Amino acid sequence: MATGRTHRPATRSRGIPEATVARLPLYLRALTALSERSVPTVSSEELAAAAGVNSAKLRKDFSYLGSYGTRGVGYDVEYLVYQISRELGLTQDWPVVIVGIGNLGAALANYGGFASRGFRVAALIDADPAMAGKPVAGIPVQHSDSLEKIIQENGVSIGVIATPAGAAQPVCDRLVAAGVTSILNFAPTVLTVPDGVDVRKVDLSIELQILAFHEQRKAGEEAHTDGAGPAAATREGSDDSADQGPDGDVPAVMPA
Amino acid sequence: MATGRTHRPATRSRGIPEATVARLPLYLRALTALSERSVPTVSSEELAAAAGVNSAKLRKDFSYLGSYGTRGVGYDVEYLVYQISRELGLTQDWPVVIVGIGNLGAALANYGGFASRGFRVAALIDADPAMAGKPVAGIPVQHSDSLEKIIQENGVSIGVIATPAGAAQPVCDRLVAAGVTSILNFAPTVLTVPDGVDVRKVDLSIELQILAFHEQRKAGEEAHTDGAGPAAATREGSDDSADQGPDGDVPAVMPA
DNA sequence: TCGTGTGAATGGATTCACAGCG
DNA sequence: CGCTGTGAATCCATTCACACGA
Structure with a gap:
């Protein structure tokens, strides 16, 4: 926060569509790669x-941000990287806590993509006293007793939950009570949160089940498959439709 | 996602909306919990x-599957569990391979939710010769040289990619060439696949960036959190737009 | 009576196609 | 010209509201 810069000619409508927001990180990644290749x-x-x-979608998306391109030429890579970064709020640093340092939590802590852009692992928290003090990814794990203190001292507003399913809601409640307003949930549970708190979920088994559905449909339809490939539903490159909740849960244990 | 031209009379209730398919696993999980409580x-x-x-959405979703409820009463839990399982293709067993047994791959292999419902980890594959033979989650890691053989011998049609970004596309190509038609990608890369192959992605940094966007918007608008908004639902959808900026001002400088 | 099932209305997102500018 | 930016058309998803049936 602390952005006093709230002002704008509002030449265009306020409010970027959610589907567009979900694609901005994708564009940013592609642009960063281009930038590195100068x-x-x-x-x-x-x-x-x-x-x-597809290009029509991309142009429409960018049109919500403003007119950053040059007709007949294209977009300036560096400039666009900056604009999208700013729009996503990546020009500031977001301290993040990861709660639940099991296999998955450790994998997330080790994930390089965190630090790379705007995010910083401020703390690792686990309920197991035996974990306390043990360093994971170079960061000492802290016991969940001090969760509130950690959140407040570090000004954390984004929390990642990688606990078993049963612990997720209680942890979520504590995070929210301590001031966290955005949660990324890897536990296979539906979290209930107050208004104003955003939750996104990543659930492995849901993703697999969705794939299984399509897989089954392909299998049941190999009726007219001449030498070539199946003429069923397919998609091009890799653009997930409007799905914004990929999932990949990993925590163990879960009634389901 | 791109849907091919499915020109076909549709055998009846075939053609369930993608958004509905994505929610079926959620219903299934909730139903399974109810079932366990009898x-x-x-x-x-x-x-x-x-x-x-919300209930209207759920009823609409179920209406695509058929009329499985009883007016005035509700739905039979066991029956619905079965119907949804069948619809999702979970009444059969899906062998899955995980490629890339690093921190994340190991976490995925250890995830209990795999075996629980319809999925079975058929093999773990890694490019590092030092990993070969080492058991992870009780399954010996195999070298990627034999990827094709493993896929074919086990009749694998679903592959999970948990390799570093650079290795993802080559691995994907090999998986597809060997017969895999559904891929769950954890690497931060856009995969290109032929028609007929489904790809779903799980991307931590994208999720965090989306949260950061909303977080930033909340911060820039802490002027009137007067709760003027109509009571909104508190759930964790994939949607959920935090507060709606009345006349928001999203910092978005514009060039000329 | 109560809750399902569903046409109709609404709202978003994607695609089309072309005007307009460099 | 070539490519962006964008109204208009289209497609998909969600929500409404109520008839219908157990």
Whole structure:
């Protein structure tokens, strides 16, 4: 916060569509790669291909941010990287806590993508006293007794839950009570939170089940498959439709 | 996702909306919990609450499967568990391979939810020769040289990629060439696959960035949190737009 | 009576197609 | 010209509201 810069001509409508927001990180990643290769500009067509979407969608998405391109030329890579980063709030640093340092929590802590852009693992928290003090990814695990203190001292507003399913809601409640307003949930449970708190979930078994559904449909339809591939539903590159809740839960134990 | 041109009379209730398919696993999980508590029937209202959606949506979703409820009463839990399982293809066993047994791959292999319902880890594959033979989650890791053989011998059609970003596309290509038609990708890369192959992605940094976007918007708007908003639901959907900025001001500088 | 099942209304997101500018 | 930016058309999803049946 602390952005006093709340002001704008509001040339365009306020409020970027959720579907667009979900794609901005994808564009940003593609742009960063281009930037590292010192590519100065890209067309919507090229960038769209790199991000796995179609160009009309990309141009529409960018139109919500403003007119950052040059007709007949394309987009300036560096400039766009900056604009999208700012729009996503990545020009500031977000301290994050990970709660539940089991297999998954440890994997997340070790994940390099955290630090890379705007996020910083402020603390690792686990309920097991035996874990306390043990360093994971170079960060000492702290006991969950001090969860509230850790949140407050570090000004944490984003929490990652990687506990077993049963512990997720209680942990969530404590995080929220301590001031966290955004939660990324890896536990296979539906979390209930007060208004104003955002929750996104990542659930492995849901993703697998969705794949199984399509897989089954393919199998039941190999009726007219001449030498070539199946003529069933498919998609191009890799653009998940409007799905915004990929999942991949990993915590163990769960009635289901 | 791209849907091919499915020109076909549709055998009846075939053609369940993608958004509905994505929610079926959620309903299934809630139903399984009820089943374990020996609850015989549920109303759409109750089940919807447990799954974190609203009842109208749930009823509409179920209407695509058929008329499995009883007016004035609700749904038979056991029967619905069976119907949804069958619809999702979980009445059969899906062998799955996990490629890339690093921190994340190991965490996935240890995830209990795999075996629980329809899925079975058929093999763990890694490119590091030092890993070969080492058991992870009780399953010996195999070297990626034999990837094709493993896929074919086990009749694997679903693959999970948990490799570093750089290895993901090559691995994906090999999986597809060997016969895999559904891929769950944990690597932060856009995968390109032929038609007929489904890809779903799980991407930590994208999720965090989406949360950061909303977090930033909340921060920039802490002017009137007067709760003017109409009581909103408190669930964790994939949607859930935090507060809606009345006339928001999202910092979005614009160039010329 | 009560809760399901569903047409109709609404709202979003994607795609089309082309005007407009560099 | 080429490519962006965007109204208009289309498609999909959610919500409403009520008839219908156990």
